[in-house]
Amino acid sequence: xxxxxxxxxxxxxxxxSQSLRKELREIASRRNNRFVKEGRVDMDAxxxxxxxxxKFMGHAPKRFRRIIDRKMIL
Numbered sequence: 001x002x003x004x005x006x007x008x009x010x011x012x013x014x015x016x017s018q019s020l021r022k023e024l025r026e027i028a029s030r031r032n033n034r035f036v037k038e039g040r041v042d043m044d045a046x047x048x049x050x051x052x053x054x055k056f057m058g059h060a061p062k063r064f065r066r067i068i069d070r071k072m073i074l
Contacts, residue, residue, distance in 0.1 A: 014020060035045050054061060
């Protein structure tokens, strides 16, 4: 997509704007990841989410199978 010269100049001017950067930093600071607690991924929350999502979608739950990592080849 090609931008006109005026549009390009407007975007460059907007990118230099300190107020826009401040607003974006504020938005980023409010971001919340429900699967991360105390800096670590909470696997119980992940499994609970998948379980609830499967119930919502009407999928039958699968039996848990332990992953055997003796010979994992990618």
